[in-house]
Amino acid sequence: MKKRRLSAFVENLLRNRRPKKFNADSDDADAMRAAIELRASQAEEASPRPEFVADLHRQLDRSLSAETAAGDQLSIRRVSRRRLLEGVGIAAAATAGVILDREVLDTGGPSASNTQQPLVPDHGTWQPVAGTSELGNGQVAPFQTGSTVGFVVNNAGTVQAVSGVCTHQGCLLRQNPTAARLECPCHRAYFSLDGKVISHELSQPPPPLPRLSVRERDGQVEVYTPPPV
Amino acid sequence: MIEHACLPTATGADLSDSADDRRGTATSLRSVPGDNYPDWEAIYRDNVDRLYRMMFSRVGNRPDAEDLTAEVFRAALGPLRTSASVGEVRAYLVATARTILASHWRRRYGMEITSIDVNHEVASREEEEPRPESNPTQRVTNILAGLPERYERILQLRFLESYSLKEAARAMNVSVGNAKVLQLRALRRAAQLMEEAP
Numbered sequence: 322m323k324k325r326r327l328s329a330f331v332e333n334l335l336r337n338r339r340p341k342k343f344n345a346d347s348d349d350a351d352a353m354r355a356a357i358e359l360r361a362s363q364a365e366e367a368s369p370r371p372e373f374v375a376d377l378h379r380q381l382d383r384s385l386s387a388e389t390a391a392g393d394q395l396s397i398r399r400v401s402r403r404r405l406l407e408g409v410g411i412a413a414a415a416t417a418g419v420i421l422d423r424e425v426l427d428t429g430g431p432s433a434s435n436t437q438q439p440l441v442p443d444h445g446t447w448q449p450v451a452g453t454s455e456l457g458n459g460q461v462a463p464f465q466t467g468s469t470v471g472f473v474v475n476n477a478g479t480v481q482a483v484s485g486v487c488t489h490q491g492c493l494l495r496q497n498p499t500a501a502r503l504e505c506p507c508h509r510a511y512f513s514l515d516g517k518v519i520s521h522e523l524s525q526p527p528p529p530l531p532r533l534s535v536r537e538r539d540g541q542v543e544v545y546t547p548p549p550v
Numbered sequence: 551m552i553e554h555a556c557l558p559t560a561t562g563a564d565l566s567d568s569a570d571d572r573r574g575t576a577t578s579l580r581s582v583p584g585d586n587y588p589d590w591e592a593i594y595r596d597n598v599d600r601l602y603r604m605m606f607s608r609v610g611n612r613p614d615a616e617d618l619t620a621e622v623f624r625a626a627l628g629p630l631r632t633s634a635s636v637g638e639v640r641a642y643l644v645a646t647a648r649t650i651l652a653s654h655w656r657r658r659y660g661m662e663i664t665s666i667d668v669n670h671e672v673a674s675r676e677e678e679e680p681r682p683e684s685n686p687t688q689r690v691t692n693i694l695a696g697l698p699e700r701y702e703r704i705l706q707l708r709f710l711e712s713y714s715l716k717e718a719a720r721a722m723n724v725s726v727g728n729a730k731v732l733q734l735r736a737l738r739r740a741a742q743l744m745e746e747a748p
Contacts, residue, residue: 385628
């Protein structure tokens with residue numbers, strides 16, 4: 322056991338400084354582990370500093386923008402995948418594989434999946450579609466942006482946006498205000514206001530409606546949509 | 551690339567407190583494991599607090615906790631695409647954190663001091679959002695209570711009451727050298743108790 326270095330380790334922890342490097346043995350490791358647990362249980366530093374959260378956000382924003390600007394998505398993906406497999410190791414590779422395979426294999430073709438997919442265009446902008454004050458609790462507003470149609474819904478203070486196109490054959494859905502659902506005028510297919518299939522009389526259930534990203538800004542509800550066609 | 555001026559949310563904007571919340575604090579974010587994140591910022595805001603806390607509880611000091619948290623996001627956000635579900639993204643971030651913490655320890659001390667149990671972390675996150683805050687403190691109280699009196703006292707003074715070594719030595723009527731030795735022995739004994747009461 323290295324008493325001097327271990328004491329310095331404890332001292333640094335208690336002063337919230339970065340402890341120094343040394344070669345520890347298992348006795349050291351036990352004492353260090355105990356010191357960390359004691360320290361972490363008490364410290365007000367258990368929460369991140371707001372400045373740290375904001376700074377890291379800025380750094381990530383810069384580096385991710387640079388990556389996107391570099392343009393070549395395929396090479397970025399290859400690099401990322403290699404880095405990822407090196408970095409994460411075997412136990413985590415299974416988890417990572419789930420994400421990567423889906424990402425790499427996702428060719429944008431029609432999906433037979435019955436899970437609800439977000440609609441996130443590659444090049445979109447935020448478009449105002451309703452005034453916040455017009456969208457009280459439980460209210461629904463149809464919108465049309467020039468490239469998408471849909472509905473925004475205020476569900477107990479949380480606003481959601483779903484596509485307004487039936488996932489069966491593309492007819493435009495209409496709102497049934499008395500039944501609080503979206504109905505297809507072409508065939509009998511009914512969707513809940515958050516896009517899930519309520520009932521249908523088709524041979525296969527249609528996929529749920531894609532969701533759009535939505536935010537509230539300056540008294541406006543905005544959705545993230547592609548530029549007008 | 552999505553505009554960054556305001557906070558896009560995972561499932562929608564929270565209108566109820568929007569007037570106070572324009573600067574984009576993460577308080578209105580609520581994501582459920584089956585959903586997707588709309589973009590990397592939503593991933594960041596939903597996970598940064600949790601990952602920092604996880605790291606801080608494993609390293610016990612702010613500079614290292616900040617560096618390691620940043621490293622997790624730098625390593626993870628590039629390869630991540632938002633087509634993965636919230637649950638998958640969280641699991642992936644925790645797995646990345648586990649690896650980064652392990653290599654931090656090997657680099658600094660040649661061996662792993664603490665670790666992250668991925669399955670446990672992911673499961674506990676899905677179970678409960680508001681975490682019982684008293685738990686770690688209660689555990690520490692129990693551990694200290696199980697120590698011989700002088701061990702309990704030195705750790706109480708140093709870790710819970712922020713006494714310097716000199717002040718603790720004076721309070722216990724021993725030399726600074728003795729207090730130092732006492733402190734290390736107490737820590738090793740506490741480590742044994744911690745291991746017995748996981």
